[in-house]
Amino acid sequence: MEKRRSFFKKIAGFGAAGAFLTIFKGAYAGNKAKTTFIHHVYFWLKDPENPAVRQKFENGLREMGTIESISLLHIGTPADTDREVIDNTYHYSFLIGFEDRKGHDLYQEHPIHDKFRNEYNDMWTKVLVYDSVDL
Amino acid sequence: MEKRRSFFKKIAGFGAAGAFLTIFKGAYAGNKAKTTFIHHVYFWLKDPENPAVRQKFENGLREMGTIESISLLHIGTPADTDREVIDNTYHYSFLIGFEDRKGHDLYQEHPIHDKFRNEYNDMWTKVLVYDSVDL
Numbered sequence: 194m195e196k197r198r199s200f201f202k203k204i205a206g207f208g209a210a211g212a213f214l215t216i217f218k219g220a221y222a223g224n225k226a227k228t229t230f231i232h233h234v235y236f237w238l239k240d241p242e243n244p245a246v247r248q249k250f251e252n253g254l255r256e257m258g259t260i261e262s263i264s265l266l267h268i269g270t271p272a273d274t275d276r277e278v279i280d281n282t283y284h285y286s287f288l289i290g291f292e293d294r295k296g297h298d299l300y301q302e303h304p305i306h307d308k309f310r311n312e313y314n315d316m317w318t319k320v321l322v323y324d325s326v327d328l
Numbered sequence: 329m330e331k332r333r334s335f336f337k338k339i340a341g342f343g344a345a346g347a348f349l350t351i352f353k354g355a356y357a358g359n360k361a362k363t364t365f366i367h368h369v370y371f372w373l374k375d376p377e378n379p380a381v382r383q384k385f386e387n388g389l390r391e392m393g394t395i396e397s398i399s400l401l402h403i404g405t406p407a408d409t410d411r412e413v414i415d416n417t418y419h420y421s422f423l424i425g426f427e428d429r430k431g432h433d434l435y436q437e438h439p440i441h442d443k444f445r446n447e448y449n450d451m452w453t454k455v456l457v458y459d460s461v462d463l
Contacts, residue, residue: 228402231402231404231423233368233423233458251463267363267366267462268462268463269366269461269462270460270461270463271459272459272461274432274459276457278455278456279459280456280457280458281458281459283458286366286458288366288460290402297409321413321415322411323414323416324409325402325405325423326407327402327404328403
């Protein structure tokens with residue numbers, strides 16, 4: 194539990210530095226990252242107006258963002274753009290990239306991801322995923 | 329016309345080198361890019377099986393990707409993942425990032441973007457946009 198608390202303190206520290214939210218990490222293999230696989234997840238929460246819910250959910254997304262095969266990370270909320278073609282009804286955007294499909298598969302099977310699925314899946318009403326590979 | 333041809337040859341060269349498709353460019357202001365604004369566009373084409381249509385459309389997306397305020401670029405097609413929560417019915421994913429909202433607005437008003445809208449908008453049946461800003 195102490196370990197967990199210090200983990201979130203570390204995360205919060207990064208957030209405060211403004212450096213955590215968009216990270217282009219070195220690839221897990223130790224090479225310079227070349228992101229070829231994009232995994233973009235949109236979440237619609239059950240209780241989006243509740244600050245405690247939002248804080249918990251953001252912590253969960255940030256913890257997922259630490260999975261080592263992630264080469265690109267952006268955790269966001271809808272921008273204030275509003276045109277006919279824009280869907281701004283979601284509550285959280287979780288955009289991650291991987292060097293390759295193998296990196297994606299490591300993420301899908303990672304214990305932190307399993308934990309997120311188990312502990313957070315009752316917080317959303319809808320989740321929508323778009324996976325894409327580069328041309 | 330000659331100028332255009334040499335532009336696409338340049339693009340094709342980048343593509344062959346495998347370096348064009350995911351680019352983390354220096355920000356337009358000359359600083360190291362910190363991408364805070366994500367603009368993710370999904371396209372459904374009218375004639376997705378037609379190789380000439382696809383080639384033309386890909387060229388158009390690549391040309392859009394040269395707009396100078398873009399700090400992150402990934403042009404893709406659906407991955408071969410397939411789960412209940414995944415939408416893999418789209419034909420092209422155009423993911424771009426900007427240092428800030430100003431970068432996004434420059435892109436929206438850019439002549440290359442106007443040209444794309446005018447010359448390509450009869451090629452798709454549906455376009456869907458998600459804009460997000462970091463936490």
